[in-house]
Amino acid sequence: MSGAAVIELTSLSKRYGSTPAVDGLDWSGGRGVIGLLGPNGAGKSTLLRMLATVLAQDSGAIRVFGLDPAVADERLAIRRRLGYLPQEAGLYRNFTAYELVDYVAVLKEITNRPSRRDEVRRVLADVGLTDDMHRRIRTLSAGMQRRVALAAALLGHPDLLVLDEPSAGLDPDQRLRLRTVLSDVGQRATVVLSTHQTDEVAAFCQRVLVLDRGRLLFDGAPRDLAGRAADRVWVSDAPDAGALRSWVTGDGDIRNIGMPPPGASVVEPTLDDGYLLIATEDGART
Amino acid sequence: MTVVLESLTSETPPTDRSAIVELARIESFRMSRRVSIWIGFALSGLLAMTEARNVEDWSSQKYQSLVPMAVLPLTIGVYVAGVRSGNRDRSHRRPPLAEEAPLDGDARAWARQASLLVPVAMAVLLMAVIGVASRIEGGFEVGAGLSRTDSAVHSVFELAQPALAVAVIGAAAVAIGRALRRSGPAIVLGMVLLFFAVGVYWLWNDHLVYTTALLQVQPMGFDRREVIHTPTVIFHDLYLIGLAALFVGLSLRQAPRRRLIGGSIALAVVAVVAQLVVSPF
Numbered sequence: 001m002s003g004a005a006v007i008e009l010t011s012l013s014k015r016y017g018s019t020p021a022v023d024g025l026d027w028s029g030g031r032g033v034i035g036l037l038g039p040n041g042a043g044k045s046t047l048l049r050m051l052a053t054v055l056a057q058d059s060g061a062i063r064v065f066g067l068d069p070a071v072a073d074e075r076l077a078i079r080r081r082l083g084y085l086p087q088e089a090g091l092y093r094n095f096t097a098y099e100l101v102d103y104v105a106v107l108k109e110i111t112n113r114p115s116r117r118d119e120v121r122r123v124l125a126d127v128g129l130t131d132d133m134h135r136r137i138r139t140l141s142a143g144m145q146r147r148v149a150l151a152a153a154l155l156g157h158p159d160l161l162v163l164d165e166p167s168a169g170l171d172p173d174q175r176l177r178l179r180t181v182l183s184d185v186g187q188r189a190t191v192v193l194s195t196h197q198t199d200e201v202a203a204f205c206q207r208v209l210v211l212d213r214g215r216l217l218f219d220g221a222p223r224d225l226a227g228r229a230a231d232r233v234w235v236s237d238a239p240d241a242g243a244l245r246s247w248v249t250g251d252g253d254i255r256n257i258g259m260p261p262p263g264a265s266v267v268e269p270t271l272d273d274g275y276l277l278i279a280t281e282d283g284a285r286t
Numbered sequence: 287m288t289v290v291l292e293s294l295t296s297e298t299p300p301t302d303r304s305a306i307v308e309l310a311r312i313e314s315f316r317m318s319r320r321v322s323i324w325i326g327f328a329l330s331g332l333l334a335m336t337e338a339r340n341v342e343d344w345s346s347q348k349y350q351s352l353v354p355m356a357v358l359p360l361t362i363g364v365y366v367a368g369v370r371s372g373n374r375d376r377s378h379r380r381p382p383l384a385e386e387a388p389l390d391g392d393a394r395a396w397a398r399q400a401s402l403l404v405p406v407a408m409a410v411l412l413m414a415v416i417g418v419a420s421r422i423e424g425g426f427e428v429g430a431g432l433s434r435t436d437s438a439v440h441s442v443f444e445l446a447q448p449a450l451a452v453a454v455i456g457a458a459a460v461a462i463g464r465a466l467r468r469s470g471p472a473i474v475l476g477m478v479l480l481f482f483a484v485g486v487y488w489l490w491n492d493h494l495v496y497t498t499a500l501l502q503v504q505p506m507g508f509d510r511r512e513v514i515h516t517p518t519v520i521f522h523d524l525y526l527i528g529l530a531a532l533f534v535g536l537s538l539r540q541a542p543r544r545r546l547i548g549g550s551i552a553l554a555v556v557a558v559v560a561q562l563v564v565s566p567f
Contacts, residue, residue: 054385077298079388090380100383103312107387107394109305152384162386 004030005063006160006190007051012060014046014214021046023214024060033186035205035222036194037275043214044194045087045164051192052084052162064160080109083158085166089149093138097129097148100137104152123151126181128174143169154181161185163193167200179204198271202226208271210278217278222271229269229277234260244280306393313401317367326363327408330356334416342427346512349426349438350503354487356412357448357501361455361484364405365476368456371398372463372537379467395464395537402456409452413445428505429512443519444504450526451500455480457533464537497522497561506567513566521560528554 005028012025021043036044049055050062053069065081067074092100101120110116124133127147137145146169153161166182167175182191183204195201201208202222210218210225218225235253239246243256257277260266317323334356342348375382375391382391417440420426425437462472482489483500490499496506502522505512528550535546 052386054381073298076301076388079386080298082386084384084386086381086385088380090375090383090385092374092383103309104384104387106305106309106312107384107389109302109388111302111304111308 006030006065007192008061008063008066010061010063012047012050012057012062014043014050014055014058020214022050022057025214025216027209027216027219029190029192029207031186031188031190032206033182033191033193033204035201035208036192036211037196037198037201037208038194038211039279041213042211044211046214047211048084048162048164048192048194049086051160052082052086053078054084054086078160081159083153083155083161085150085153085161085163087164087168089145089152091137091145091148094136096134096136097124097140097144097151098133100148101133101151101155105155108156110156119155120151123154126154127151128177141169143171143174146170147174150178154185157189159189161189161191161193163191165195166193167195167197175200198275202271210275212279212282217282218274225274225278226269226271227274229257229273231266232260232277233257233269233273234264234266236264240264245276301388301390301393305389306396309389309394309397310400313371313397314404317371317401317404320363320367320370322363322366322370323360323405323408324363326360327405327412329359329363330412333359334412338416338419345430345434346426346428346505346507349428349440349505350487352416352420352426353413353440353444353448354484354501354503356416357409357451358480358484360405360409360412360448361452362477362480364402364452364456365459365480366473367405368398368402368459369463369469369473369476371401372460373466373469374463376464376467376469391464392538392540395460398460399457399534399537402453402460405456406449406453409449413440413448416440417442417445428514433512438514440504441514441516441519443516443523444514446523447501447519447526450523450530451484453530454500454526454533457530457537461533461537493567494562497525497558497565500526506565511566515564515566517564518561521557521564525554525557525561528552528557
């Protein structure tokens with residue numbers, strides 16, 4: 001992870017009615033792939049929309065590339081270096097995949113036709129849609145439509161890529177391809193993505209943030225998140241009443257997190273364990 | 287605390303105009319592939335031919351009805367295409383496509399408005415055919431008694447009205463499409479209104495109303511006088527230009543929205559007053 005801050009958030013807040021979606025967030029991040037974990041309603045999408053300059057904060061400040069998205073000129077400058085994949089991409093259903101990505105390329109001011117054609121083909125190849133690029137959006141599966149939207153976000157080699165659940169609806173093969181693409185992008189740019197897949201975070205994120213109710217519960221490397229649950233995870237034959245959370249694993253064992261009882265069979269924690277421990281402890285506190 | 291190393295100059299170049307031109311080119315290409323436009327164009331041609339072959343029930347009938355009938359289906363087709371085009375980023379309760387892109391909703395609205403040059407060109411073609419064919423055929427019967435002629439032809443200014451009306455309807459459709467979340471009811475309502483505005487053209491040929499009609503049908507006849515009055519037509523053309531600019535302004539959200547709306551309303555009002563001043567009625 002590069003030390004140069006591409007994103008800086010200072011006391012950032014956003015409310016919907018009386019519900020805080022993002023609650024006084026202070027954070028900064030630079031180059032690399034940053035994963036955003038959190039339950040539904042944690043404020044992930046709201047935060048990403050603010051980073052993508054399409055939603056204004058209620059209070060606090062955002063700086064992207066050192067620029068303020070609230071200022072029109074600076075917002076435009078940010079947008080010229082930004083790629084964004086929203087949860088719902090609003091694709092034009094009558095366009096073919098190629099036409100749609102080409103259209104977005106023009107929206108991103110890529111006007112030179114030969115270079116635009118090459119760029120559109122490149123991003124469609126990156127998401128594995130070369131063979132289906134001339135099919136209309138409405139005839140594509142949900143996963144393929146997601147890949148079209150992702151291709152549009154990748155246009156123009158953005159310096160900041162903001163992705164809201166990029167792997168939703170993708171099959172395992174496509175997820176693997178996505179990891180490769182995003183890891184490559186993360187070498188030279190900042191990628192911020194939200195996900196519910198902790199294995200995804202473990203696989204290619206250099207940094208992970210855990211959000212809940214708009215507050216930052218964890219910020220660090222994925223291994224450190226797993227490390228939070230060191231000596232706090234044990235397996236048993238029956239649910240442990242003293243555990244914070246217990247669940248049945250695929251082997252039929254009961255996996256518990258919390259404070260293990262004496263003599264418990266403590267096991268190596270995973271990212272899932274770390275995430276669940278933090279989220280559960282925070283839930284218990286509030 | 288992290289030091290910000292990557293920073294841009296505050297002198298950001300404005301939105302790339304060549305990108306808006308390129309977007310307009312793409313939108314025009316898509317407009318030219320709209321089925322509703324081609325159905326409208328074909329029906330317009332068919333109606334024009336049918337109307338031209340009809341035997342007149344009274345003098346001036348063909349002169350009056352040919353132009354409105356020849357453009358009615360095209361106006362409906364343009365309206366449907368315009369609403370759908372303007373509504374593209376509003377439908378399905380989804381965010382606009384590439385909301386974060388440098389070309390915002392206004393840039394897209396400009397491009398969609400520019401794409402209306404395609405159906406306007408179609409209307410020009412239809413009117414050119416009518417103008418040339420009527421001159422070859424020797425013109426139409428207009429008037430009665432001593433003022434009767436059977437060689438009346440539509441002036442360029444009269445033939446420009448349908449093309450301008452198409453521009454007005456298209457611009458209004460794009461503005462409506464951008465303003466509404468659901469385009470279906472707007473399309474149905476608009477089609478009904480267009481039928482009354484263009485199809486029932488004689489409703490708009492009465493005192494005062496003729497100044498604000500979408501299509502001002504000549505000859506105008508009041509108190510047993512029938513007159514084809516070109517200065518009134520010219521100012522009515524100006525009124526339509528004002529109306530088209532007004533709807534272009536209404537389809538925008540930022541500058542030059544207010545200037546465009548103000549200027550276009552002023553032009554339309556001046557054009558209406560000018561018609562009242564120069565008109566012989």
